Amino acid sequence: xxxxxxxxxxxxxILRNREHFPDKCVDLIYLDPPFNSKKDYNILFKxxxxxxxxxxxxxxxxxxxxTQKAQDTYQDIIINGPLxxxxxxxxxxxxxxxxxxxxxxxMMTARLLELHRVLKSTGSIYLHCDxxxxxYLKLVLDQIFGAANFRNEIVWKRFNFHADAKxxxxxxxRILFYVKSNEFRFNKLNEEFSEEYxxxxxxxxxxxxxxxxxxxxxxxGGRGPIYEFNGVTRPWRISEDKMTKLxxxxxxxxxxxVAQLKRYLDELQxxxxxxxxxxxPPINPxxxxxxxxxxxxxxxxLERIIxxxxxxxxxxxxxxxxxxxxxxxxxKLNRKWIGIDVTHLxxxxxxxxxxxxxxxxxxxxxxxxxxxxxxxxASQPDKYQFQWWALGLIGARPAGEKKKGADKGxxxxxxxLDDPTDKPKRAIVxxxxxxxxxxxxxxxxxxxxxxxxxIFITLEEPSKDMKVEAVSAGYYHSPIWNKAYPRIQILTIxxxxxGKNVEMPPLAQASVTFAKAQKIExxxxxxxxxxxxxxxxxx
Numbered sequence: 197x198x199x200x201x202x203x204x205x206x207x208x209x210i211l212r213n214r215e216h217f218p219d220k221c222v223d224l225i226y227l228d229p230p231f232n233s234k235k236d237y238n239i240l241f242k243x244x245x246x247x248x249x250x251x252x253x254x255x256x257x258x259x260x261x262x263t264q265k266a267q268d269t270y271q272d273i274i275i276n277g278p279l280x281x282x283x284x285x286x287x288x289x290x291x292x293x294x295x296x297x298x299x300x301x302x303m304m305t306a307r308l309l310e311l312h313r314v315l316k317s318t319g320s321i322y323l324h325c326d327x328x329x330x331x332y333l334k335l336v337l338d339q340i341f342g343a344a345n346f347r348n349e350i351v352w353k354r355f356n357f358h359a360d361a362k363x364x365x366x367x368x369x370r371i372l373f374y375v376k377s378n379e380f381r382f383n384k385l386n387e388e389f390s391e392e393y394x395x396x397x398x399x400x401x402x403x404x405x406x407x408x409x410x411x412x413x414x415x416x417g418g419r420g421p422i423y424e425f426n427g428v429t430r431p432w433r434i435s436e437d438k439m440t441k442l443x444x445x446x447x448x449x450x451x452x453x454v455a456q457l458k459r460y461l462d463e464l465q466x467x468x469x470x471x472x473x474x475x476x477p478p479i480n481p482x483x484x485x486x487x488x489x490x491x492x493x494x495x496x497x498l499e500r501i502i503x504x505x506x507x508x509x510x511x512x513x514x515x516x517x518x519x520x521x522x523x524x525x526x527x528k529l530n531r532k533w534i535g536i537d538v539t540h541l542x543x544x545x546x547x548x549x550x551x552x553x554x555x556x557x558x559x560x561x562x563x564x565x566x567x568x569x570x571x572x573x574a575s576q577p578d579k580y581q582f583q584w585w586a587l588g589l590i591g592a593r594p595a596g597e598k599k600k601g602a603d604k605g606x607x608x609x610x611x612x613l614d615d616p617t618d619k620p621k622r623a624i625v626x627x628x629x630x631x632x633x634x635x636x637x638x639x640x641x642x643x644x645x646x647x648x649x650x651i652f653i654t655l656e657e658p659s660k661d662m663k664v665e666a667v668s669a670g671y672y673h674s675p676i677w678n679k680a681y682p683r684i685q686i687l688t689i690x691x692x693x694x695g696k697n698v699e700m701p702p703l704a705q706a707s708v709t710f711a712k713a714q715k716i717e718x719x720x721x722x723x724x725x726x727x728x729x730x731x732x733x734x735x
Contacts, residue, residue: 197221199511199532202523204543204562208535211310216561217368222534223381223510225357226501226522227311227323229304230260241419260299267294270302277309284339288332300329302455305336314513320347320505323372324493330370335568338519341374348373352497355694371501385504386466387475393706398461402446410449410456426455437461469500469702476500485714487519487545498525506531527554528716540581544588553716554706570689574629574655586627586653589692595624605643614648614674614701623649623700634656634661641669648672651698652686662686 197218203210211217241538260266270289271574274282285305292298308323315321321341325333330349338346351373358365389398397409413433418429425439433441442448442457449456451527476496479486485495498521502512512526517535519542526533527550537543543560550556563585564570574582586593592608615621624642624647632654646649652658663686671680681699 198559198561199534200527200556200559201534202517202543202546202558202560203534203536204538204540204560205536206538208307208310210536210562211307211314211515217310217314219313220316221511222513223316223319224502224506224512225311225315225319225321226498226512226514226530227322227516228491228514228518229307229516230300251617260296260303262294262296262299266299266302269306270298273302273305273309277305278339280324280339281305281309281336284335288335297332300334301332304333305340307338308340311515312376317377318374318381320375320380320382320724321376322338322350322501322505324369325372326369327366328432330372334372337372337374341376345375345377345380348471349469350473352476353472354478355529379503381507382509383504383507385469385500385638387469388466389461389464393467394461400458402458407461408458409461410452411459413455413457426450428454430454469501469504473497473500487549493521495521495525495528498522499529502529502531517546518542520549524549524553524716527556540584540588541594547588548591553714564693566623566693567690570655577667579629582629582655583627586689586692587625588655589689590625590651590698592623592625592651605639607653610651610700612648612699612701616675621648623647623651623698623704625651625653627653629655632656632658632662634659634665637662637665637684637686638694644669644684648683649681649698649700650684652684653689653692654686655689657688657717658686677701 198214203216221715243504270285273285277285285302288301289298292301311321323333323337329354334346334349348371350373352369353367353371355365355367358367360366394407398407399656400408402408415431415433418431420433421435422429422431423436423439425432425436432444439448439455443450443455447458449458476494479492479494483494486492502522502525508530509532511532511534512522513534514520514522515536517523517537520535523533523535523546535546537546540563543563547558547560550558564573570582570585573585576582584594587608590610592610595606595609605626606624607627610623610625611620612623613620624640624644626636626643628636637652640650642650650669652666666682666684666686669682669684673680674681679701681701687696687697687698
């Protein structure tokens with residue numbers, strides 16, 4: 197199987213392909229599937245200079261419906277799935293009926309069965325969800341992975357404040373942590389003590405300035421060696437010889453009625469990470485790592501999961517990878533990775549993110565590789581997938597939907613700096629998958645009348661009249677490079693698949709598409725503790 201690769205397509209179909217995913221092939225699975233909140237999730241873009249644009253793209257609609265596909269998947273689980281899973285789905289169907297929630301659970305159950313198959317016996321799975329779905333999903337996970345293999349329901353506090361009119365504010369998500377077997381891998385993690393904890397517990401300071409807290413020497417159940425120390429005879433937690441040695445080393449506190457052990461702060465690694473995660477903030481609008489993807493999770497959240505349940509060289513798999521935070525965290529921590537997403541918009545975002553962060557050119561499986569594949573994609577009901585894929589071939593950002601004053605006839609944009617005054621310029625892009633005509637080029641010329649350049653991408657071959665019309669638009673002259681570029685350019689999909697690209701100023705494509713991801717460079721040196729920066733960030 198391949199690693200460090202992205203897949204485009206339905207993750208259920210890809211998972212069922214055993215050439216891609218044989219049995220017991222991945223070490224850690226993290227998934228953040230849609231929550232069935234019936235909400236539209238958008239990608240918000242940023243213009244040059246970091247100013248957020250009104251332009252946005254609907255990445256996906258977070259809702260599921262009981263369709264024929266849901267019915268077929270349900271039937272497949274009942275007939276071909278494990279008996280206990282079939283019984284559970286039948287009971288849920290009897291209780292919930294054929295509604296959106298049941299469609300969501302059917303979709304998730306089919307995929308969780310495959311995820312259980314591909315997970316190694318030493319592996320773990322973390323399912324990120326919100327409280328509206330966690331109780332149903334836990335029933336499914338108990339049946340597939342086994343109730344005994346449930347480890348934690350992690351509560352991640354993702355908001356500091358959220359007011360609701362008729363209930364307590366909802367500020368947290370749930371992450372359900374299950375393992376495949378008792379052989380599972382787990383690395384105990386520690387986090388830094390809070391200032392409040394330090395102030396309340398480490399209240400003593402030695403003459404050499406070392407800060408410590410006191411710990412009692414009571415034995416478990418009151419059963420321990422009995423002897424006299426510092427005027428007190430009683431059972432102790434440690435032997436008399438060890439007590440004498442520690443006292444000689446100055447590690448026993450004798451100023452209290454009963455002697456106590458000194459716990460020095462500089463010898464402790466921190467407090468163990470528990471199931472309440474309130475120390476990892478969400479991605480706020482000013483965060484450097486923010487890419488404008490509505491459901492983006494912080495890298496620190498995924499780092500904690502990956503550090504806890506995998507080692508260097510292990511395979512981390514995210515079947516709903518969205519903007520690719522799990523992939524980025526895995527690459528940063530020297531793990532192998534695999535990501536799947538069903539939209540070309542997310543695939544393009546991940547491709548750009550990996551390039552910006554690590555200078556990696558990601559391999560994508562499932563994208564068209566030739567003209568026939570492009571035609572097949574163009575024939576799909578969702579026409580945006582072809583459009584987003586085509587825009588990705590030239591590094592263009594989808595134009596999005598403006599709330600007001602929408603640009604007509606614009607499918608994509610390449611924003612660039614090519615002016616001594618640093619005023620941004622634009623090359624606008626139109627994508628056509630069907631029949632094209634000379635009037636399309638005339639309309640593009642009209643739309644680009646106030647822009648630097650216009651790019652016309654077509655699946656069909658352009659006519660002679662179209663080429664003549666494009667040439668008649670003249671040239672864009674670069675003031676920095678002192679070079680002329682065709683103002684209207686026609687590019688066929690076949691040409692793009694064979695390496696042809698837009699003729700434009702060389703630095704233009706360095707500042708395009710999504711918000712630029714942070715550059716991540718690995719530091720050389722000692723093994724980092726949790727919470728330390730193992731890489732240097734440059735925006």
